Amino acid sequence: MLQSLRNDGLLRRLRLLAMTERDPAPAYEKVSGHRSRPGLTARAGSPCRPPALMSIAISAPLRRCESDTRDILLLLAAHVVLWTGFCLLYLGPSDLQNDMTEAFSWAQEMPLGTYKHPPFYAWVVHGWFSLFPTRDWAFYLLSSTNAAIGLAAVWAIAGRYLSGPARLAAVLLLETLPFFTVQSFNFNANSVLLSLWPLVTLLFLRAFDRRDLAGAVANAVALGLAAAAAMLSKYYSGIILLCCLAAALAHPDRRRFFGSAAPYVAIAVFAAAVAPHVLWHLHAAIGPLQYMASKSHSDTLRILGKAGLFVAGCLALHALLGAALAWLWRRGRASAPEDRPAESSMGDRRSLAIFALGPFLLTVAIALAFKVKIVTQFAIPIFSLSPLAAIVWLRLAIDRDALRRLARLAGIVGLLLLAVAPFAGAWTLRHDIEHAAEPRRLLAKRVTTLWHERIGTPLAIVAGTESYALGATFYSPDHPTDFTAFAPAYAPWIDAQRLRRGGLAVICLKDDEWCLGEAAKYQGLDSWRTEIGLAKRVRGVTGRPFDFVVLFVKPGQTLPLQPIRLREF
Structure with a gap:
């Protein structure tokens, strides 16, 4: 008899489950960014769902x-x-x-x-x-x-x-x-x-x-x-x-x-x-x-x-x-x-x-x-x-x-x-679109090698034509700092003592008159000047050639500092 009652109870629960699945309470849930059509989610205040449907209603949003x-x-x-x-x-x-x-x-x-x-x-x-x-x-x-x-x-x-x-x-x-x-x-x-x-x-x-x-x-x-x-x-x-x-x-x-x-x-x-x-x-x-x-x-x-x-x-x-x-x-x-x-x-x-x-x-x-x-x-x-x-x-x-x-x-x-x-990249190099042909990486490595050969210390400070001086800070193995516009006002972390310890490498495009004029102020010091010609070649494409003037000012000297001025970059 006990087993019979258990079976009857199980049958009643199964019937209830089947009836609920055939006629679920209408509700709206947020699906795919929209209000969905009536589904399995219970309305606020409605009777609790059977465990099977509750697991479905909970797991679906989780999924x-x-x-x-x-x-x-x-x-x-x-x-x-x-x-x-x-x-x-x-x-x-x-x-x-x-x-x-x-x-x-x-x-x-x-x-x-x-x-x-x-x-x-x-x-x-x-x-x-x-x-x-x-x-x-x-x-x-x-x-x-x-x-x-x-x-x-x-x-x-x-x-x-x-x-x-x-x-x-x-x-x-x-x-x-x-x-x-x-x-x-x-x-x-x-x-x-x-x-x-x-x-x-x-x-x-x-x-x-x-x-x-x-x-x-x-x-x-x-x-x-x-x-x-x-x-x-x-x-x-x-x-x-x-x-x-x-x-x-x-x-x-x-x-x-x-x-x-x-x-x-x-x-x-x-x-x-x-x-x-x-x-x-x-x-x-x-x-x-x-x-x-x-x-x-x-x-x-x-x-x-x-x-x-x-x-x-x-x-x-x-x-x-x-x-x-x-x-x-x-x-x-x-x-x-x-x-x-x-x-x-x-x-x-x-x-x-x-x-x-x-x-x-x-x-x-x-x-x-x-x-x-x-x-x-x-x-x-x-x-x-x-x-x-x-x-x-x-x-x-x-x-x-x-x-x-x-x-x-x-x-x-x-x-x-x-x-x-x-x-497209090769085309930009061939036609020098957006300065693609500028040999910044090549020049930074060449200048670093020459500095090591001539001066024998790590390259610490660079200045000059903006794109090449900045490029040297990244591409040189020594990662020098940029002495922006040759003035401490633009690079306040550089002072006379730091210049004296590290020296200075000036990198100028040969047709950059402003840079060459700034470099000329250091030529009375113990320095070394050279000219470099470079052309970038990548993936079988050669860019146009560029010519540079490079000046090395050796460490251990007092370099003149520029007055404060606001320069248009």
């Missing part, structure tokens, strides 16, 4: 979460591999650009500031090359990794509005913008913001959302540090901080936020982090503010023209993104309303509008107000949320099939770029 994470990791890895490889194939015949070798030169000194920019991105270079060898591929890997960090931050922000295919599409579509691809190769004060501005945005949103004290303070500390890193990379980052302030003031929940500890903790951490640089700037002979002032102009028509070109250039650079969005819009016109992204809260909508449009509008407004000449390189960090904003505002229905097509097209384009890159 989707794992799939989303796997997809974004694959996309980030593909981005790093593709664009690092493209750099090596396309830029292989060229040597590193001036901004990169300049950052490396500063990185060796770990300054609190430089005459041109704040120091953070030079600190990043210092940390990077303490782990990696001084090779071109390592610098290009840094550039692509920096962009990938920005993509990851955008993916995290997109999770507030979308999930699944739509969330990943908000990141994948950024590959259509040159800012995250071909304009990210040159690691400098603009491109480092590709990672920092999205991180500041993400941490601000998290700090605003957290209501528990510990979580709010932790996110506020992280926000303060990220904001300081952005400002210590380029003062232009004040724009993203203004956007944070505007988003906080525009949010319906602003009273709670400003009544909490979060904003004040973030401000305190930010102030403490930037204070050493501020103190440095107060005592510096020439700093970024003077450099910025040298870039402003009083010609109103010229400023208006530059602003107009900036706006037109930004629109043109969005052409591929516009085409992709148009295709997604046409494809999703017939989608049911429940297949489109759900409406966000008013606060989230306002925040997205401010962070998506604010940087662009503020850049143009400030340029016009302060008569600053702006170029499209300034736009590198300001459009990271463009695809996300378009998907949310247009309520684009993006399913797995659409995402696969976009990814397949991106993969095909990437493979084509890799196939064409070596031939």
Whole structure:
């Protein structure tokens, strides 16, 4: 009898399970960035599901979460591999650009500031090359990794509005913008913001959302540090901080936020982090503010023209993104309303509008107000949320099939770029496009060898024609420091004692009259002068020849120092 009762109980449970599966309670869950049709998820307050269905309802979102994470990791890895490889194939015949070798030169000194920019991105270079060898591929890997960090931050922000295919599409579509691809190769004060501005945005949103004290303070500390890193990379980052302030003031929940500890903790951490640089700037002979002032102009028509070109250039650079969005819009016109992204809260909508449009509008407004000449390189960090904003505002229905097509097209384009890159690189060398034929690496090694033979000490300090002096800091095995413009005002870490200990190698293009004039001031000292002719040959292609004048000033002498002057670079 006991066994019979057990069997009856088992049968009743099986019948209940079957009935529940035939008639599940209607509910909506967020799938693939959209509200799904009625499924297995229980409504709030409904009776508990049988264990089998509960496991299904719980494990399915977990599997989707794992799939989303796997997809974004694959996309980030593909981005790093593709664009690092493209750099090596396309830029292989060229040597590193001036901004990169300049950052490396500063990185060796770990300054609190430089005459041109704040120091953070030079600190990043210092940390990077303490782990990696001084090779071109390592610098290009840094550039692509920096962009990938920005993509990851955008993916995290997109999770507030979308999930699944739509969330990943908000990141994948950024590959259509040159800012995250071909304009990210040159690691400098603009491109480092590709990672920092999205991180500041993400941490601000998290700090605003957290209501528990510990979580709010932790996110506020992280926000303060990220904001300081952005400002210590380029003062232009004040724009993203203004956007944070505007988003906080525009949010319906602003009273709670400003009544909490979060904003004040973030401000305190930010102030403490930037204070050493501020103190440095107060005592510096020439700093970024003077450099910025040298870039402003009083010609109103010229400023208006530059602003107009900036706006037109930004629109043109969005052409591929516009085409992709148009295709997604046409494809999703017939989608049911429940297949489109759900409406966000008013606060989230306002925040997205401010962070998506604010940087662009503020850049143009400030340029016009302060008569600053702006170029499209300034736009590198300001459009990271463009695809996300378009998907949310247009309520684009993006399913797995659409995402696969976009990814397949991106993969095909990437493979084509890799196939064409070596031939394009050879063409740039043959025709000296973007200074590709300049033999900076060859000259640095030749000068180092001659210095060792003639002087017998490590090459410590170089100066001269900018691209070649900076190139020597990276490509010379001795990694000398650059005595910028022959003046301590531009290289305050170099003084008379350091010049006396290390000597000086002056590298001038033979037709660089300014450099030759500076070198002539040292010819009365114990020095040695020579001329060098070089032509770069890479992959069977020979670039045009270059002629140089090199002057070695031996250590142990007192060198004349130049007066402070602001030179246009």
